[in-house]
Amino acid sequence: MSFKSRAKLSKELLGKYSVSIPRYTSYPTAPEWTEQFKEQDFLKAAHNANRAKSPVSLYFHLPFCESQCYFCGCNVVISKKKDITSPYLEHIKKEIINLGRLIDRERTVEQIHLGGGTPTYFSPEEITDFYKTLKDNFNISDDCETGIEVDPRVTSSEHIKTLAELGFNRISMGIQDFNPVVQNAINRLQSYEDTEKIIIHARDSGFKSINIDLIYGLPFQTKETFAETIDLILKLSPDRIALFHYAHLPQLIHHQGKYIPENSLPSSEEKIRIFQHSVDSLTENGYVFIGLDHFAKPDDELATARRNKTLHRNFQGYTTKSSCDLYGLGITAISNIQNTYSQNIKKLNPYYEAIDLNNFPVFRGIGLNKDDILRKEIIMKILCHGEFNKNEYFSSEFDLLKNLEDDGLISGTYDKSSRRILVTETGQFFLRNIAAVFDYYLQSKIGKQKVFSKSV
Numbered sequence: 001m002s003f004k005s006r007a008k009l010s011k012e013l014l015g016k017y018s019v020s021i022p023r024y025t026s027y028p029t030a031p032e033w034t035e036q037f038k039e040q041d042f043l044k045a046a047h048n049a050n051r052a053k054s055p056v057s058l059y060f061h062l063p064f065c066e067s068q069c070y071f072c073g074c075n076v077v078i079s080k081k082k083d084i085t086s087p088y089l090e091h092i093k094k095e096i097i098n099l100g101r102l103i104d105r106e107r108t109v110e111q112i113h114l115g116g117g118t119p120t121y122f123s124p125e126e127i128t129d130f131y132k133t134l135k136d137n138f139n140i141s142d143d144c145e146t147g148i149e150v151d152p153r154v155t156s157s158e159h160i161k162t163l164a165e166l167g168f169n170r171i172s173m174g175i176q177d178f179n180p181v182v183q184n185a186i187n188r189l190q191s192y193e194d195t196e197k198i199i200i201h202a203r204d205s206g207f208k209s210i211n212i213d214l215i216y217g218l219p220f221q222t223k224e225t226f227a228e229t230i231d232l233i234l235k236l237s238p239d240r241i242a243l244f245h246y247a248h249l250p251q252l253i254h255h256q257g258k259y260i261p262e263n264s265l266p267s268s269e270e271k272i273r274i275f276q277h278s279v280d281s282l283t284e285n286g287y288v289f290i291g292l293d294h295f296a297k298p299d300d301e302l303a304t305a306r307r308n309k310t311l312h313r314n315f316q317g318y319t320t321k322s323s324c325d326l327y328g329l330g331i332t333a334i335s336n337i338q339n340t341y342s343q344n345i346k347k348l349n350p351y352y353e354a355i356d357l358n359n360f361p362v363f364r365g366i367g368l369n370k371d372d373i374l375r376k377e378i379i380m381k382i383l384c385h386g387e388f389n390k391n392e393y394f395s396s397e398f399d400l401l402k403n404l405e406d407d408g409l410i411s412g413t414y415d416k417s418s419r420r421i422l423v424t425e426t427g428q429f430f431l432r433n434i435a436a437v438f439d440y441y442l443q444s445k446i447g448k449q450k451v452f453s454k455s456v
């Protein structure tokens, strides 16, 4: 989809739709998962997946970072003591071995992702040792999509060389913003030169795809300052760009409340100016707007999947691997196996204890019922394809949809001759609001729910 933002977003529209809404990397969203979901439910889902012989996606959470970026909402362990990695490595390797025994060897691993935290906090030798265990215990396909998040501030040439030799083919790096005032306010000083050096080295080493993460809505950002960052990003020419909305949740994430004062944040109007300008600038320079917060070059698999309607959404954002069951390893990691979601224990010591007992360290989850499955499907269609079919099952949601059509976010609800409802250009900015119409849990709590980030 080529996209040039002609949408003019009024103050009224922003006022009405700038409300707390989930990002829908899952449905039902994580607050609905409970501790009633136990290890045996996880095992049952894993056996069902073996019967279905579905391909496998593996996510590893490597939680350590050298310093705390103030905006960050990830589950991280901040430490400069590098020996903290060795017990973690030992335990996650044991989790790999246990999971390798559980998963049928006929099933191939099509996708591997190392996230965090900062995976390159681990030394090249530790990453090599970790990857060897992985290879010994899983049937990894020859064209496996193997990615890693790197932080240019702690990633050496040796890291890049080792990763390339091991077969990693995708690299993702956080930049957020190149402006020094913003970087100072979020405690993340990262120069353009260091970032460029890593990207050049990754390209020269044969990495197929480079992704960059940016964030809008950070302290002291304006449309003008962020436009300079976008210009620098265009010079770096990454294959994919994720432009996330900063989720300011000081009541949940204490360092945000402590270090990021409300009055340093851009207004909703300024944020939408930043986002609109970024969309225009990226699409004018050849990037395809994939939806919500992702952009890709036209020949990138994500752009192709968007065109072919095979795009899918999971915890890492948009993906082309829709048929895989996802297994998350390490603290906090999330699995999505058949019609279940589950999450690992969040703290290091209880995680170590569970692994020492040879348990799968599941602490909460959910098994989807029929209603959840139908709603999940329609929410994914809205977020991934920007269109969905009318379905009598959702007749009570229809009044809410008509309100959205009256505000210009969708079209087709009044058209009795067509089954399709399409998201408009203006609606592209409010995909989460449109998806939220089908969120049974959110709709039944409207007015009480305050823990999600603002949609714009």
Ligand code: SF4
Pocket: 064, 065, 067, 068, 069, 072, 073, 074, 076, 116, 117, 118, 151, 174
């Ligand atoms: S943004 Fe990345 S480097 Fe910074 S604290 Fe979060 S995970 Fe660590």
